[in-house]
Amino acid sequence: MECLLTSGVGSACLRPGAGVGVSAQGQWRRAFFGSDREVKLRKCWSERRARRFATSASVxxxxxxxxxxxxxxxxxxxxxxTTTPLSVALVDAREPCAGATGxxxxxxxxxxxxxxxPGWHLAKRSKALWETFAMEVEDSxxxxxxxxxxxxxxxxxxxxTDEQAKYLQNWAQVLSEAGAATDFLTHLEAVNMEPALATGCLTAAALCHDDLQIDARLTIDTLLQRVRDFESRGRYKELFQSPVQHFIRSSREGRLIGVEIPExxxxxxxxxVIATGAWSSLLMKTATTEWGMSLVPPMKPxxxxxxxxxxxxxxxxxxxxxxCEYLSYNSQSSKSTEATTEPGPSIVMTATxxxxxxxxxxxxREFAGFNIDVQDEVIEKMVERAARFLPGVSNMEGRVRTGLRPYINDGRPMIGPVDDVPGLIFAxxxxxxxxxxxLATAEMVTNIIQDVKGPVESAxxxxxGRLSSSTM
Ligand SMILES: Cc1cc2nc3c(=O)[nH]c(=O)nc-3n(C[C@H](O)[C@H](O)[C@H](O)COP(=O)(O)OP(=O)(O)OC[C@H]3O[C@@H](n4cnc5c(N)ncnc54)[C@H](O)[C@@H]3O)c2cc1C
Incomplete structure (x- = not known):
């Protein structure tokens, strides 16, 4: 969901595809956003929707x-x-970037x-794959x-704080020893490097040299352009605006062999492969009811x-x-193994x-069910928080995006097959x-399908052992 955000008053915000109106209050004004490019993409997706089953009688x-x-x-x-001879059908209830990714x-x-x-090893591998992918894109x-x-x-x-500064000094060494070259900077060195930072607030910093960033929407566009090259060879089909409603299992061995969509x-x-992010437990709850067993990831949006x-x-x-406080949020997330100890709402500044x-x-971060409405009070707190470090951000105009991160309380993504249902793979x-x-998740899933050992330990x-797997 994306909305305009200005410092005026009034207007309304619509959730794309859902048509739900939210009245604006307070200082921020919000209005539905749809760039020419997005409108073009939507048109293209609906044309594809019309064409997609034209050649095959609903199967x-x-x-x-x-x-x-x-x-x-x-x-x-x-x-x-791009790495196997296998063919792929990609199904989504809405369209790419409609979920957290956008x-x-x-x-x-x-x-x-x-x-x-385990998260470090997966991230390290993924970052290396991102670097390789950027080179491939350049070569193309x-x-x-x-x-x-x-x-x-x-x-x-x-x-x-001084305590955080001391912590960062040690943290820079820990990261460097693990292969992520990081320098500890005094607050003056940090402000010299980033003059936009507030001098009064900083006590120190740690610069991790090789970290990088992408734009999620541009990247998804580029990945999709590349996979669509396989469509004419009969190896790829995309089925968007098509919610999966049922699963199909073989009657002989109970293998998962397909899905049912409205068409x-x-x-x-x-x-x-179940790659439905924050909706994974909803989908699996509905589906597994039909199987007489429950295989529901302990997922919360x-x-x-x-x-x-x-x-x-x-x-x-x-x-x-x-x-620096993001570090304590991270360890809090992975330590929280009981639903009762889940972390409360938090705001920590990140800027790119x-x-x-x-x-x-x-x-x-907040647990608020599947609600993705923009909250004025959250925006105001985020701006306030950012302004402590970057004083220039007060009174600026912009847009707001909201999304639902797929949270599992043990802090690890769920990637791999399920013993009870051959053919089913979570990602x-x-x-x-x-x-x-x-990218490392994609590699791991591909290796699992091909029964090949990959560079990152998948166990x-x-x-x-992480699903609720009671027989009903
Ligand atoms: C504000 C914010 C900032 C973030 N910043 C970063 C960052 O800087 N770096 C980073 O690494 N991560 C970041 N994340 C996290 C990241 O965006 C998510 O971890 C990631 O997008 C999850 O991707 P996904 O494909 O699992 O889920 P999603 O992107 O949510 O995709 C799930 C898809 O499943 C579809 N679906 C659901 N149910 C069905 C069904 N029944 N049938 C068919 N399709 C269905 C949905 O329509 C959706 O398109 C951020 C998240 C948020 C919210």
Whole structure:
């Protein structure tokens, strides 16, 4: 969901596709946003929708069905098509970027991850794959900055207390020893490097040199253009605006062999991949009721707001910036294993500048069900928080994006097959790291389908033992 945000009063905000009106209050004005490019994309998707079943009497058969065209589903389709001979059908209830992916800020960072953990290894592999992908894009004649919003800026963790400064000094060493070259900076060195930062608030910083960023929407567009090359060879089909309503299992061995959408049946001979982000538990609840067993990921939607301040401002940033407190949020997330101890709402400042000079400000987290309405009070708190570090952001105009991060309480994405239902593969639960982790997730899923051992240990991400699997 994306809305305009200005400092006037009045107007309304519409949720694309849902037609739900939300009255605006307070200082911020919001209005439905739809750029020419988005309108063109929507038209193109509806033309595809009209064409897609024209050649086959409501039944299509591919090797792999991927449910969900967010970054995880699209990256997985891309990896399978470009590295194997398998064919892919990509199904989405709405369209690409309709979920969390469209709201993503785009940082591909190691700076806030704990070295040695499963998440660290997955992120490290994914970051390497992003670098390779950017080179492939360049080799194909495109400029990665234009095609992916690619910027290798490094990231700056900023401390605002003496205790945090001390922590960062040690953290810089820990990251460097783990292979993510990081320098500790005094507050003067940090402000010299980033003059937009407030001198009064900072106590120190840590610069992780090789961190990078992408633009989620541009990247999805580029990935989709590449997978569509396989359509004419009969290896790819996209089925958007098509919610999966039922699963199809073989009667003999109970293997998952396809899905039902309103227009017909889509068969996947080798696998059906669940990449439905925050909606994964909803989908699995509905579907598994029919099977007499429950295979539901312990998933909760975790709402986020992202502020996009258009390029007319005068804030220049060399690197991406993240408040040191994000580290404590991260460890809190992964320690919280009981639903009763889930973290409460939080606002921690993150700031990145995209290649067009737009300033992107995060980061807000809250459990609010599936509600994605823009909240004025959250925006005001986010601006206030960001202004502590970047005083120039007060009184600026821009847009707001909201999205639902797919949160699992053990802090690990769920990637892999399920013993009880052959053919079913999960690729979900990436919370605030799906953009970063998508390429390694796609590689892991492809390896699992092909029964090949991959470069990252998959055991910590397997669903078995993490699903509610009672027989009903
Ligand atoms: C504000 C914000 C900022 C973020 N910033 C970053 C960042 O800087 N870096 C980073 O790495 N991550 C970031 N994230 C997290 C990242 O965006 C998510 O982890 C990632 O987008 C999840 O991708 P996904 O493909 O799993 O889910 P989604 O993008 O939510 O896609 C799921 C798709 O499944 C479809 N679907 C659902 N149900 C069905 C059904 N029944 N049938 C068919 N299709 C269905 C939906 O329509 C949707 O398109 C951010 C998230 C938010 C909200």
């Amino acid at each position: 299509v058969e591919y090797d792999v069905v991927i449910v969900g065209a967010g970054v995880i589903g699209v990256a997985t389709a891309h990896h399978i098509l 709201a993503g800020q785009g940082y591909i960072w190691m700076t806030h991850r704990k070295p040695g953990t 004649g495109l400029n990665p900055t234009e095609a992916l919003g690619w910027r290798k800026t490094g990231s700056l963790l900023v401390a605002s 017909g049946k889509v068969f996947g001979k080798s696998a059906v 975790r709402k986020g707001h992202l502020l996009v301040i258009e390029g007319t401002h005068d804030i220049q940033l060399k690197s991406g910036i993240m408040e 500048l995209d290649p067009n000079g737009n300033l992107l400000l995060g980061s807000y 979900t639960g990436h919370e605030g790291s799906g953009l970063c982790l998508s 910590p991400f397997l669903p078995n």
